[in-house]
Amino acid sequence: MSGHHRIKNIDYDDDEVYSDNEEDGYGDEQEGAEYTAEDKDNFATLTPVVRAELEEAGIAVLDAEIQDALWNYYWDVAKSVGYLKNAKAPKQQQPKNGGGVSTGVKKEKPKSKFDEAAERSAAASGTGKSAASSKQAKSTGLESKTKNLKIEEATPSQPPQPKVKSKGLDVPRLYAESISKRKASAAFVVIGHVDHGKSTLMGRLLLDTGAVAQRDIDKFQKQAAEIGKSSFALAWVMDTGSDERERGVTVDIAQHHFGTEAADFTILDAPGHRDFVPNMIGGASMADVAVLVVDANQLESGMKGQTREHILLARAVGIKKVIVAVNKMDAATLPPWSEEAFGRVKLEVGKFLSEIGIDVGEVAFVPCSGLNGENVVKAISSSQKEASWVSKGYRTLLHELEAYIPPPAPEEQVKRPLRMQVADVFRGGIQNPLSVSGRISAGNVQVGDAAVIQPSGESATIKAIDVADEARDWAVAGQLCTLHLADVEAQHLRAGDLLCSAKSPVRPTRDFTVNVSAAESILPQSVDLHVGRLHAEGRIAALIAILSDDGKEVVRRKPRIVKEKQRARLRVELGEALPIEEGTVVVLRSAGGTVASGVVAGDGAT
């Protein structure tokens, strides 16, 4: 259904029921209202319940505001909480960064026609009642009080959502037609040892591409200076400039967007726990490129186990391109911008990467300073004589990112049944009570489509689609998007679930065969299975065969052991049935290290 239809169907003045101004947005009709003893009793009982809910979400409200909401929602605790969360959210959701940065989906977006209309219908069914019906409903207050307390234990109920109709678009055709006009896009993760300057470099990319305003950095700078850490101002854009954090919502994989004339980019970041391996795998499994940040002055720590592991994992989940940002070239110990020092770093990092099995010929090296913004977005100034070698031999980080744009998804991939792993789940908005973000790995989706979420088997309708924070009618394989869901039971939904086309969902399986390359020697053993954001316990139940180096031929059946760097086919059993199918990329880990990674060849029967 288009936004147009919705607007036409609504014939009241929305200012009556939904005001932008929170202070006087509701409650006008109660001016001078006299509450009965029963009303007062309800207020006394329910106000603390609503307050507790809101405090949990980090939202401060006045008693009067809670009472107005309870009054308007006829003592329905869940609806009052839902309403206040939304009414209070915009203030806290004000972009801290001049509107350019988006972290995940919870930033208040410019409302699309669709959203406005949905919001109005939601408001119509919630607060837009006449005073007469309001009085009638209030008289049953005590009954509903107990009922609502029960509802509130489960997922807060929302005003009924309008049914969503499909426009019946031929998405593969629209996609094929749009390819030539499409702006290129890519997503990347940033890897590197603590303190080597990851956050600063990302903040710099956002600032110098105009995604963040200088005045916001200045504000961070002031705050940072107060605690004697002014050099952290840029990093704070990533670490504290997240709207989710301000609202107390945890996001495991945040998205920050920036664009150039040539392409749009998404930084996938795990705020707060960037190095936590399950999150790292989740972010990397949605990325095209990994940027490895190495402090030119701290080479040794830069090559340690953790970085090795992260690069390995990035490769294991299919990242093809690695860009090495040799950072802090401005710092004194090199001396600053020393070509020779850079050469040493390049050599060492190159060796380290080739040991991991990365073709160094394909790796781009970028000498830069995130802190000063040299050779990140802007080329280094020609007045810096000691750095004249940089522009002769090396591109900026942004140019290197632009140079590796993955090709658009082939048509046959777009025609396959929809698969999108849920990276994060967002609950609680009035217009969009339940949304999921992720990257579509196969197929296509359009507003109105029916979906099934595995392993729970819940069904859902796609109510709206956002790509890079813009509302769209459809999206295809390769795109990072947020799907707003309707007609869905929220309880079972979690990060790591697989959203599938309802016509052809994945059947959850308890065992599968997988062709892997071994990161260490393998015996039948218990393992942690990672599939993007999904992790679960399992065991390598059988070593089926050693494969040739290209993975195509069986070299030996039923080996007793698979040695490091060998390729092999394994059978993996799981404690629970999970949505895994042929082609799924899996990582097997044990005792904090990666054992093997590969691609599922079939379910247990194969």
Ligand SMILES: Nc1nc2c(ncn2[C@@H]2O[C@H](COP(=O)(O)OP(=O)(O)OP(=O)(O)O)[C@@H](O)[C@H]2O)c(=O)[nH]1
């Ligand atoms: N001289 C110099 N210092 C830098 C540069 N980039 C970052 N720094 C400083 O290095 C320190 C660490 O920077 P961060 O960006 O927080 O490093 P990080 O890798 O994100 O660290 P974690 O988030 O803890 O993993 C800060 O004091 C930065 O100001 C640079 O290009 N030159």
